[in-house]
Amino acid sequence: MADMSTTLSSFRLPNPILTASGCAAAGRELGQFFDVAELGAVVTKSIMMQPRSGRPTPRMAETPSGMLNSIGLQGPGIDSFIANDLAWLHEQGARTVVSIAGGQTDEFVELARRLYGHPAVSMIEVNISCPNVESRGQVFACDVSASSRVIGAVRRAADPNVPIFAKLTPDVTDIGTIARACADSGADGLSLINTLLGLVIDVDRFTPALGGVTGGLSGPAIRPVALRCVWQVRQAVPHLPILGMGGISSGLDALQFILAGASAVSVGTAVFGDPSAPMRILAELEAALDERGFAALSDAIGFAHLDADERQARMTVTV
Amino acid sequence: MSGPVQETAEIFSVQSVGEYKQFTLVAPGIAASARPGQFVAVSVGGERTSMLLRRSFALYDMTPGGEFAGTIQFVVAENGPGTQWLVRQPTGARLDVVGPLGTPFRRPNDPVPAVLVGGGYGTAPLIPLARELVAGGSAVEVVIGASTAARLFGELVARRTVGHVTVTTDDGTAGQRGLVTDPLPELIKKIDAQVVYACGPMGMLRAVGEVAREHAIPAQVAVEESMACGIGVCMTCVLPVRGDDGRSRFVRSCVDGPVFLADRVRWSDVGRLPDDLVGAAGMTRTPMRGGAR
Ligand SMILES: Cc1cc2nc3c(=O)[nH]c(=O)nc-3n(C[C@H](O)[C@H](O)[C@H](O)COP(=O)(O)OP(=O)(O)OC[C@H]3O[C@@H](n4cnc5c(N)ncnc54)[C@H](O)[C@@H]3O)c2cc1C
Ligand SMILES: Cc1cc2nc3c(=O)[nH]c(=O)nc-3n(C[C@H](O)[C@H](O)[C@H](O)COP(=O)(O)O)c2cc1C
Ligand code: FES
Numbered sequence: 305m306a307d308m309s310t311t312l313s314s315f316r317l318p319n320p321i322l323t324a325s326g327c328a329a330a331g332r333e334l335g336q337f338f339d340v341a342e343l344g345a346v347v348t349k350s351i352m353m354q355p356r357s358g359r360p361t362p363r364m365a366e367t368p369s370g371m372l373n374s375i376g377l378q379g380p381g382i383d384s385f386i387a388n389d390l391a392w393l394h395e396q397g398a399r400t401v402v403s404i405a406g407g408q409t410d411e412f413v414e415l416a417r418r419l420y421g422h423p424a425v426s427m428i429e430v431n432i433s434c435p436n437v438e439s440r441g442q443v444f445a446c447d448v449s450a451s452s453r454v455i456g457a458v459r460r461a462a463d464p465n466v467p468i469f470a471k472l473t474p475d476v477t478d479i480g481t482i483a484r485a486c487a488d489s490g491a492d493g494l495s496l497i498n499t500l501l502g503l504v505i506d507v508d509r510f511t512p513a514l515g516g517v518t519g520g521l522s523g524p525a526i527r528p529v530a531l532r533c534v535w536q537v538r539q540a541v542p543h544l545p546i547l548g549m550g551g552i553s554s555g556l557d558a559l560q561f562i563l564a565g566a567s568a569v570s571v572g573t574a575v576f577g578d579p580s581a582p583m584r585i586l587a588e589l590e591a592a593l594d595e596r597g598f599a600a601l602s603d604a605i606g607f608a609h610l611d612a613d614e615r616q617a618r619m620t621v622t623v
Numbered sequence: 624m625s626g627p628v629q630e631t632a633e634i635f636s637v638q639s640v641g642e643y644k645q646f647t648l649v650a651p652g653i654a655a656s657a658r659p660g661q662f663v664a665v666s667v668g669g670e671r672t673s674m675l676l677r678r679s680f681a682l683y684d685m686t687p688g689g690e691f692a693g694t695i696q697f698v699v700a701e702n703g704p705g706t707q708w709l710v711r712q713p714t715g716a717r718l719d720v721v722g723p724l725g726t727p728f729r730r731p732n733d734p735v736p737a738v739l740v741g742g743g744y745g746t747a748p749l750i751p752l753a754r755e756l757v758a759g760g761s762a763v764e765v766v767i768g769a770s771t772a773a774r775l776f777g778e779l780v781a782r783r784t785v786g787h788v789t790v791t792t793d794d795g796t797a798g799q800r801g802l803v804t805d806p807l808p809e810l811i812k813k814i815d816a817q818v819v820y821a822c823g824p825m826g827m828l829r830a831v832g833e834v835a836r837e838h839a840i841p842a843q844v845a846v847e848e849s850m851a852c853g854i855g856v857c858m859t860c861v862l863p864v865r866g867d868d869g870r871s872r873f874v875r876s877c878v879d880g881p882v883f884l885a886d887r888v889r890w891s892d893v894g895r896l897p898d899d900l901v902g903a904a905g906m907t908r909t910p911m912r913g914g915a916r
Contacts, residue, residue, distance in 0.1 A: 326857070326858075327856060327857065328856050329855065329856045329858075333855040333856050333878070334854075334856065336626035336627060336854070337627075337629065354904070354905045355901055355902035355905065356902040356906060357872070357873050357896060357901060357902035357903045357906055358858060358873055358902070359896065359906070360894055360896040361848065361849070361859075361860075361861060361893065361894055362849055362859075363849075363858070363859040363860075363861070364849055364850075364851045364857075364859035366674065366675065369673040369675065370675065371675060371851060373851070373857070373859060375857070375859065376906065378858045378861070379902075515896075523675050524675070575852065575856065576675065576676055576677070576851045576852040576853075576856075576857060577666060577675045577676060577677060578666075579721060580629060
């Protein structure tokens with residue numbers, strides 16, 4: 305049996321399967337299907353300072369091998385989150401990655417301060433794939449200086465023992481440039497990808513299908529895009545760990561991300577179709593590594609970047 | 624109430640009922656704890672499908688195991704590709720089913736007269752409820768309606784369960800021509816009903832709620848919102864609902880519903896973002912383009 309343990313910067317995980325932000329709430333509901341403490345970690349829905357209603361319905365449209373969503377970051381606000389959700393996760397003994405989102409840099413900073421020293425927080429994922437109020441709603445992660453500002457400020461404000469991962473959007477010309485900017489500002493790692501902006505039109509009502517007009521595309525439809533992003537970011541910033549995601553629904557999907565350079569993966573949309581998907585994917589990934597002769601998951605991280613000779617040399621050592 | 628389970632369930636039988644297909648599945652885990660008003664979420668399209676999301680169906684019957692394995696029933700109206708696939712599944716095929724999901728209809732502790740109102744396949748979840756109410760000694764009236772006769776469901780079984788049933792169709796092809804809400808006031812008065820239960824299209828539920836309010840009695844209605852997960856993790860299925868504290872929130876119809884008190888649902892604000900909703904202020908502060916999902 306392959307050793308499945310992995311690390312995301314200083315955060316040690318017994319296995320590389322996490323939930324994806326916004327696809328597992330705060331773990332409680334999935335707890336009806338499996339023990340959330342068995343996950344690599346739970347990644348919670350992006351939380352903001354204040355309660356947020358989110359967008360009007362319809363919030364979802366199914367698309368070929370995917371779905372479009374426009375939730376609009378509905379949430380209870382940080383105080384309620386800490387008192388209820390984080391407390392519950394702590395009780396379960398679940399490793400927890402808290403995703404934070406803000407309308408401006410100060411909001412991110414304040415969120416990081418509120419989480420400072422909290423024993424349940426193993427890592428912070430900074431969702432910079434959301435609109436910047438101070439820049440007429442432009443997405444932070446589409447802009448090098450806005451990304452750097454937020455990540456730098458969060459790194460300074462947050463508990464130094466807690467790694468900070470920047471969550472990137474694929475909707476940019478060169479994701480490597482954004483990744484490098486985040487790395488230079490102190491990010492301890494990178495989460496990618498967030499959803500791709502998409503649109504569906506209801507041909508009977510002659511209007512966009514979603515209340516929010518556009519929405520985020522997720523699921524297997526985006527997997528090749530996600531994988532390409534992980535590949536490019538691994539090359540752009542080889543020293544930073546990557547939490548990979550986008551359409552992962554099987555162990556072999558997860559393996560592709562690991563081989564492309566991810567140290568761990570998040571399972572998002574797959575959970576909607578199969579609530580126990582994370583546990584199934586973990587078992588499938590373990591079997592896939594065994595079949596391929598990897599003694600440890602860590603040996604497979606970034607393996608596809610090696611040239612043929614290097615791969616050959618490593619394989620004969622590990623097998 | 625125990626939580627939902629995920630089961631691979633064999634199709635025991637599929638019967639045509641008017642325009643609908645009535646499924647019986649061997650699903651002992653779900654049957655063991657399901658209550659009227661709850662629903663199941665079924666994977667569609669087979670293993671290599673491009674349809675990722677489950678389809679939801681209200682439970683029409685739940686028979687816990689005894690001598691035979693427990694079974695569940697639900698009724699499917701052909702709609703888009705997912706239900707088109709489902710209605711073509713043969714007896715013996717296996718379906719991946721999650722359930723029971725959502726909140727059941729709340730039953731009064733003591734027997735009280737009740738009117739049950741079903742629109743189209745929405746009658747399905749009312750039948751097991753009717754059975755329980757009758758067994759508990761409540762006087763029950765049932766009114767079912769549909770656009771046309773072929774879209775009626777449950778007339779016979781309702782008649783068998785409660786003795787009589789009032790039928791309406793929009794086009795007059797069965798029962799009296801008109802809407803289910805036409806005979807409703809009469810039926811409420813007839814048995815001095817203390818509660819109305821309803822399931823059907825949103826417009827019907829709203830109208831039923833209004834009739835109940837005019838008679839100063841509560842209406843428990845089972846809604847149908849588009850759902851991605853059905854288990855409470857995605858926040859797609861929300862409705863604007865007034866809480867006990869008088870404040871309104873977007874609440875998840877898959878876990879906080881599908882059964883709601885009709886006068887708590889802000890029907891005219893469905894599909895809108897009313898200013899007084901908890902957290903609405905935070906939305907206007909942030910100009911939301913498509914970016915934040
Ligand atoms: C709680 C609940 C109980 C339901 N009970 C029944 C029932 O007993 N019998 C029955 O025939 N139908 C029922 N429905 C509706 C049924 O789920 C939809 O008709 C079905 O999902 C449509 O799938 P499709 O692939 O045929 O259509 P498509 O339009 O292709 O579906 C595309 C997507 O939209 C969603 N969707 C489309 N229409 C609806 C709808 N009306 N409600 C919810 N989601 C929708 C689908 O789930 C899918 O994700 C219920 C829905 C809910 C939420
Ligand atoms: C319904 C839904 C809600 C989401 N909410 C968030 C969120 O709050 N914060 C975030 O960083 N990403 C959010 N995402 C994006 C996912 O975390 C993930 O990056 C993306 O969906 C790709 O992975 P997947 O294809 O496995 O779902 C959401 C995705 C979906 C489908
Ligand atoms: S359908 Fe996902 S929360 Fe209700």
